[in-house]
Amino acid sequence: xxxxxxxxxxxxxxxxxxxxxxxxxxxxxxxxxxxxxxxxxxxxxxxxxxxxxxxxxxxxxxxxxxxxxxxxxxxxxxxxxxxxxxxxxxxxxxxxxxxxxxxxxxxxxxxxxxxxxxxxxxxxxxxxxxxxxxxxxxxxxxxxxxxxxxxxxxxxxxxxxxxxxxxxxxxxxxxxxxxxxxxxxxxxxxxxxxxxxxxxxxxxxxxxxxxxxxxxxxxxxxxxxx
Amino acid sequence: xxxxxxxxxxxxxxxxxxxxxxxxxxxxxxxxxxxxxxxxxxxxxxxxxxxxxxxxxxxxxxxxxxxxxxxxxxxxxxxxxxxxxxxxxxxxxxxxxxxxxxxxxxxxxxxxxxxxxxxxxxxxxxxxxxxxxxxxxxxxxxxxxxxxxxxxxxxxxxxxxxxxxxxxxxxxxxxxxxxxxxxxxxxxxxxxxxxxxxxxxxxxxxxxxxxxxxxxxxxxxxxxxx
Numbered sequence: 490x491x492x493x494x495x496x497x498x499x500x501x502x503x504x505x506x507x508x509x510x511x512x513x514x515x516x517x518x519x520x521x522x523x524x525x526x527x528x529x530x531x532x533x534x535x536x537x538x539x540x541x542x543x544x545x546x547x548x549x550x551x552x553x554x555x556x557x558x559x560x561x562x563x564x565x566x567x568x569x570x571x572x573x574x575x576x577x578x579x580x581x582x583x584x585x586x587x588x589x590x591x592x593x594x595x596x597x598x599x600x601x602x603x604x605x606x607x608x609x610x611x612x613x614x615x616x617x618x619x620x621x622x623x624x625x626x627x628x629x630x631x632x633x634x635x636x637x638x639x640x641x642x643x644x645x646x647x648x649x650x651x652x653x654x655x656x657x658x659x660x661x662x663x664x665x666x667x668x669x670x671x672x673x674x675x676x677x678x679x680x681x682x683x684x685x686x687x688x689x690x691x692x693x694x695x696x697x698x699x700x701x702x703x704x705x706x707x708x709x710x711x712x713x714x715x
Numbered sequence: 716x717x718x719x720x721x722x723x724x725x726x727x728x729x730x731x732x733x734x735x736x737x738x739x740x741x742x743x744x745x746x747x748x749x750x751x752x753x754x755x756x757x758x759x760x761x762x763x764x765x766x767x768x769x770x771x772x773x774x775x776x777x778x779x780x781x782x783x784x785x786x787x788x789x790x791x792x793x794x795x796x797x798x799x800x801x802x803x804x805x806x807x808x809x810x811x812x813x814x815x816x817x818x819x820x821x822x823x824x825x826x827x828x829x830x831x832x833x834x835x836x837x838x839x840x841x842x843x844x845x846x847x848x849x850x851x852x853x854x855x856x857x858x859x860x861x862x863x864x865x866x867x868x869x870x871x872x873x874x875x876x877x878x879x880x881x882x883x884x885x886x887x888x889x890x891x892x893x894x895x896x897x898x899x900x901x902x903x904x905x906x907x908x909x910x911x912x913x914x915x916x917x918x919x920x921x922x923x924x925x926x927x928x929x930x931x932x933x934x935x936x937x938x939x940x941x
Contacts, residue, residue, distance in 0.1 A: 569824075623864055638853075642797075
C-alpha cells in the first residue's frame with residue numbers, strides 16, 4: 490500500500506517540488522494550501538491556517554493517516570522596529586510562517602503514523618539576531634522552538650520531528666527579488682529529495698528534534714545539524 | 716530632572732511592583748496597561764496591544780522620552796498540540812506575551828533616550844523544549860529572539876536591551892494556582908530592585924542582549940546570564 494505525505498503549503502514553490510518528487514516515488518500526496526495543487530493525489534483548499542479551516546482539513550481527510558507531514562508554507566518580509574510597517578510586517582510573518590507551523594504541528598498530532606516524520610521549515614538566519622527583519626526572525630525562532638518541543642511530545646513518540654533551516658532556496662520569487670549568484674542557492678528538488686529520504690527511510694533521519702541547516706555553495710548542498 | 720520609566724503592563728502584579736519601586740526612588744513612572752495604575756505618575760489605558768492603540772500611547776506622551784522601558788505584561792496557559800484548546804492557547808500566549816513584547820520594542824525605538832535600557836520578560840522554561848505548554852514556549856522563545864535582535868538594532872545603539880527570564884514569580888495569581896514552596900519563588904520587589912539598578916546605573920547592566928535567568932532558592936535570588 491502506498492504511503493501518504495501531507496504537504497502544508499503544497500501549492501507553493503517548495504511545496505510543489507515536494508509533491509512532485511514524492512509522487513514520482515509512488516507516494517500518495519495530499520496538498521493543503523490556499524490554492525489547489527492539481528498535481529497532488531488529493532488537494533484540500535483552505536482560506537486560512539486558523540482553527541476552523543485546519544479542523545476542516547481533518548474532516549475532509551476522514552480516516553486517512555500520513556507517514557510524513559511537511560510544512561513548506563512561508564514567506565519573507567524585512568523590517569526593523571523603526572520601519573513604518575513594523576506591526577504589519579510582524580503580523581504578516583506570524584501569519585505566514587508561525588501559523589503554518591502551528592497548524593502543521595496540530596495535524597501531525599492527529600494524522601501522523603508511528604514511525605513517521607514531521608518537518609517544519611525554519612531559517613538559518615534566525616539562529617542569530619535579526620534586527621533588520623524582526624517579524625521574520627521571531628516567527629522562525631518560535632518555529633525552531635516548536636520543532637524541538639514536538640520532539641518531546643508523548644503523542645509523537647516513535648516518530649521524528651525535524652526542522653530544515655535553509656539559507657536561500659532557488660525559488661522564482663527569490664530570483665525575482667534577489668541578486669545571485671544562483672549557484673549558492675539550494676535547488677528545491679534537492680530539498681525535496683532530502684525530505685523524501687527522511688520520510689522513506691528512518692535510518693537516514695537526524696536525531697529527533699534536530700534543526701538541519703541547508704546551505705549551498707557553488708552548487709554543492711550540505712546539511713548540518715545544529 | 717527626574718528620569719522616566721515606562722512600564723508596559725504597569726497595572727499587573729510585576730508591573731505595579733516596578734512602578735512602586737521606581738516611584739520611591741524619585742523616577743516619573745508611566746504605566747501602560749488595560750487598566751489604569753493610579754499610583755503611577757502617568758497612566759495610559761489601552762484596549763489592546765495592537766498598532767493603533769500603541770501608536771495612541773505615543774500621541775498621549777507627546778514629547779516625553781524615557782530612560783527605561785520595561786515589558787512586565789504577560790501570562791501563562793499550558794497545553795500540548797493535542798489539547799482541545801490548542802489553537803486558542805497558542806493565540807492567547809502570542810497575544811499576552813509576544814504582542815506585549817513587540818509593542819514594547821516599538822515604543823523603545825520611539826521613546827528611549829540614548830544610554831537607556833529596554834527590558835523584556837522571557838522565561839527560563841522556554842530555553843528548553845516545552846511540549847506541555849506549546850503556546851507559552853513559542854511566545855517566550857520569540858521574545859528571547861526579539862531581545863537579542865534589539866541589542867543589534869542601530870537606533871538603540873548606546874542603550875542596553877536585556878531580558879529577564881524568571882522561573883517562578885511570587886504573584887497572587889501563582890499563589891492561587893500553584894503549590895509552594897514559596898521560598899523558591901522570586902519576590903516581585905527583588906525583580907523590581909534589579910530592574911531599577913539596571914535602569915539607574917549602566918555599570919550594573921549585563922552585556923547588551925543578555926538573557927538573565929532569575930531564580931530563587933530558599934529565599935536567595937540569583938541572576939545568571941545565559
